[in-house]
Amino acid sequence: MGKATVxxxxxQHPVLPEPLHLDLVVEDETVVEAIxxxxxxHRGLEKLVETRDYNQFIYVAERICGICAFGHSMxxxxxxxxLMGVEIPExxxxxxxxxxxxxxxHSHILWMGLAADAFGFESLFMHCWRLRxxxxxxxxxxxxxxxxFSVVKVGGVVRDIDEGQLAEIKRVLEGIKDDYSxxxxxxxxxxxxxNRTVGVGFVSHEDALSMSMVGPFARASNVNxxxxxxxxxxxxxxxxxxxxxxxxxxxxxxxxxxxxxVLQSIDIIEEMIAxxxxxxxxxxxxxxxxxxxxxxxxxxxxxxxxxxxxRGNGTKNLERMRMRTPTSQNLAGMTTALSGCDLADVNMxxxxxxxxxxxTER
Amino acid sequence: MTxxxxxxxxxxxxxxxxxxxxxxxxxxxxxxxxxxAEEGVDLIYTFMRDxxxxxxxxxxxxxxxxxxxxxxxxLAAFVFENEVHDLFGVSIxxxxxxxxxxxxxxxxxxxxxxxxxxxxAAREKARKLAAAKAAKERQPAARAAQAxxxxxxxDAHPGKPRGPIEPSGSDDLDARLAGVDPEKVxxxxxxxxxxxxxxxxxxAGNAELEKKLAGMDPEKAAKVRAAMEAKARREPSAxxxxxx
Amino acid sequence: MxxxxxxxxxxxGLFKEPETIQYPSQTKTPPPGLKGHVSNDVTACxxxxxxxxxxxxxxxEVDKAARAWKIDRFRCxxxxxxxxxxxxxxxxxxxxYAPPAxxxxxxxxxxxxxxxxx
Numbered sequence: 001m002g003k004a005t006v007x008x009x010x011x012q013h014p015v016l017p018e019p020l021h022l023d024l025v026v027e028d029e030t031v032v033e034a035i036x037x038x039x040x041x042h043r044g045l046e047k048l049v050e051t052r053d054y055n056q057f058i059y060v061a062e063r064i065c066g067i068c069a070f071g072h073s074m075x076x077x078x079x080x081x082x083l084m085g086v087e088i089p090e091x092x093x094x095x096x097x098x099x100x101x102x103x104x105x106h107s108h109i110l111w112m113g114l115a116a117d118a119f120g121f122e123s124l125f126m127h128c129w130r131l132r133x134x135x136x137x138x139x140x141x142x143x144x145x146x147x148x149f150s151v152v153k154v155g156g157v158v159r160d161i162d163e164g165q166l167a168e169i170k171r172v173l174e175g176i177k178d179d180y181s182x183x184x185x186x187x188x189x190x191x192x193x194x195n196r197t198v199g200v201g202f203v204s205h206e207d208a209l210s211m212s213m214v215g216p217f218a219r220a221s222n223v224n225x226x227x228x229x230x231x232x233x234x235x236x237x238x239x240x241x242x243x244x245x246x247x248x249x250x251x252x253x254x255x256x257x258x259x260x261x262v263l264q265s266i267d268i269i270e271e272m273i274a275x276x277x278x279x280x281x282x283x284x285x286x287x288x289x290x291x292x293x294x295x296x297x298x299x300x301x302x303x304x305x306x307x308x309x310x311r312g313n314g315t316k317n318l319e320r321m322r323m324r325t326p327t328s329q330n331l332a333g334m335t336t337a338l339s340g341c342d343l344a345d346v347n348m349x350x351x352x353x354x355x356x357x358x359x360t361e362r
Numbered sequence: 363m364t365x366x367x368x369x370x371x372x373x374x375x376x377x378x379x380x381x382x383x384x385x386x387x388x389x390x391x392x393x394x395x396x397x398x399a400e401e402g403v404d405l406i407y408t409f410m411r412d413x414x415x416x417x418x419x420x421x422x423x424x425x426x427x428x429x430x431x432x433x434x435x436x437l438a439a440f441v442f443e444n445e446v447h448d449l450f451g452v453s454i455x456x457x458x459x460x461x462x463x464x465x466x467x468x469x470x471x472x473x474x475x476x477x478x479x480x481x482x483a484a485r486e487k488a489r490k491l492a493a494a495k496a497a498k499e500r501q502p503a504a505r506a507a508q509a510x511x512x513x514x515x516x517d518a519h520p521g522k523p524r525g526p527i528e529p530s531g532s533d534d535l536d537a538r539l540a541g542v543d544p545e546k547v548x549x550x551x552x553x554x555x556x557x558x559x560x561x562x563x564x565x566a567g568n569a570e571l572e573k574k575l576a577g578m579d580p581e582k583a584a585k586v587r588a589a590m591e592a593k594a595r596r597e598p599s600a601x602x603x604x605x606x
Numbered sequence: 607m608x609x610x611x612x613x614x615x616x617x618x619g620l621f622k623e624p625e626t627i628q629y630p631s632q633t634k635t636p637p638p639g640l641k642g643h644v645s646n647d648v649t650a651c652x653x654x655x656x657x658x659x660x661x662x663x664x665x666x667e668v669d670k671a672a673r674a675w676k677i678d679r680f681r682c683x684x685x686x687x688x689x690x691x692x693x694x695x696x697x698x699x700x701x702x703y704a705p706p707a708x709x710x711x712x713x714x715x716x717x718x719x720x721x722x723x724x
Contacts, residue, residue, distance in 0.1 A: 051481070
């Protein structure tokens with residue numbers, strides 16, 4: 001047994017897209033303990049809610065994170081709708097689901113590219129991002145933006161997707177499926193990939209429950225929980241929804257869960273397009289949230305469950321808006337996954353929780 | 363079927379018992395948030411079980427109140443407890459991983475508790491208007507009072523949303539240094555910042571380490587301590603270099 | 607099991623058209639619904655100032671006295687609130703990609719005096 005050494009990891013590190021710092025207590029090559037630290041990019045977006053009215057804040061909410069931008073605007077809008085007791089048209093709910101699932105597709109493919117980059121498979125990384133570009137093109141055509149869409153408003157959505165565009169989405173997704181199956185094959189069957197992922201960063205089912213983990217990270221440890229199965233908003237219209245689960249609890253299982261969730265999302269989009277109701281896409285919302293009114297809401301982001309809380313104060317501005325993002329919930333689980341791993345596997349494990357530090361700090 | 367949420371009041375003394383109970387029944391810790399209210403900070407602990415989201419609300423936590431940590435039951439809460447301490451100034455005891463106020467790198471202490479004068483005015487105006495409306499329903503004479511109030515308070519209109527938000531906490535150091543030449547000011551400021559940073563870092567590091575060591579087995583603890591000491595020995599030389 | 611699972615895709619890339627374009631010489635055709643930049647039809651504008659109030663980032667400035675409608679291009683986030691709220695529908699989003707710039711700039715639209723219609 002060697003002497004314990006503390007190795008600082010991050011906030012700038014080639015594998016980390018965002019600033020996360022870890023103090024790794026290392027014995028020889030084995031990590032004994034990891035202490036995470038965030039707080040390098042706190043922007044005070046939650047404070048900004050006090051100076052923007054509730055309709056304007058939606059554009060701030062979107063900018064919390066570049067990848068789950070749609071999820072945040074949808075979660076914020078749903079929370080304010082709950083706060084003010086607004087019922088939105090069914091078509092708006094379904095359109096939100098379509099866009100949200102498309103974001104999940106692009107987020108997961110992006111993450112798979114980053115994971116491939118983390119274990120040094122450059123060409124797989126390029127292929128993943130090439131495929132993601134087609135989803136971004138759908139966004140550009142239907143919403144007018146590639147990353148930040150600004151299509152949600154309190155009371156519905158601002159743009160409709162017409163029949164031609166729906167057919168186009170279906171056609172593009174069919175095209176993606178073919179290429180995607182080859183990429184998935186590489187992720188799940190290739191020996192060089194398996195060498196880096198199988199058995200690495202194991203988290204048991206019991207640990208996953210006691211660490212209150214969420215999202216694909218928890219589902220890879222067989223935690224049967226996904227906000228979508230609660231049937232919130234348009235998800236209530238799905239005929240059958242079962243979370244993608246895996247029992248292994250290692251990096252391979254997390255890759256597998258995300259890989260299968262992409263296919264699941266494509267199925268959800270196709271089901272939604274098939275049963276899209278006609279009608280209005282928005283209702284007009286008048287007045288301001290009542291003084292002291294409170295509402296809480298959950299949304300399944302690509303990275304896991306996201307919690308929203310809003311409190312009104314009788315003015316156009318909200319008293320408090322809170323977003324609890326999946327990464328802050330998964331930090332404790334990440335320390336569990338890291339203890340006992342090899343130093344060389346740290347970057348892979350950190351990446352498999354899909355950390356989004358800008359989300360976490362707002 | 364949609365998501366069910368409920369809000370339940372709670373007092374601080376019941377918090378550890380509640381956490382233990384939630385742990386025993388297998389509930390999932392969702393989050394902890396704070397709201398800056400008029401009579402102190404409101405804390406909301408959220409748990410979820412069987413698809414029901416339960417928000418337990420502690421109203422009006424004052425600056426002198428110490429809130430017990432729930433990290434002994436739910437380790438995932440350490441992020442939120444540190445956050446509430448840093449942004450709202452609520453003191454929380456015995457956090458499993460305590461950063462001692464250095465979780466977020468902030469330019470200003472407890473930024474979420476500051477209310478700008480414009481916001482205050484807007485809020486008061488809304489409250490007065492609501493009160494006036496209620497009064498108007500009872501007697502029409504109140505209308506005159508409302509008009510009088512608005513005429514007497516030209517600044518009671520909501521703040522302009524344009525432009526970057528001015529930091530409302532006036533930096534007294536800036537004021538004191540206004541007369542001195544700018545070069546000196548910059549040097550003094552840099553020195554102060556470096557000093558504050560160093561002091562807080564070492565303090566936080568030590569406190570955090572001790573807390574963590576208490577929970578470890580003695581053999582492991584000794585090893586970590588040795589490692590940290592080695593780190594500390596190396597550090598002075600590094601900081602000296604920085605100072606030059 | 608086995609390696610080289612990406613072989614088909616990688617080799618296929620040799621015979622396919624590239625997915626990228628040679629940017630400065632070739633440009634992408636913007637889709638019709640693109641939120642490019644805000645434009646003002648000055649003949650219909652009444653300088654009411656609703657857009658200024660709705661803008662979440664304070665990019666629009668309406669100067670009634672000088673009859674000028676100004677927009678700070680680098681503050682604008684292309685959310686489209688002003689376009690939706692405009693009572694005269696004189697604002698629109700032009701679907702074109704903004705060219706790169708080295709300086710921040712503000713565009714000014716001079717609104718001519720409306721002729722009496724009644």
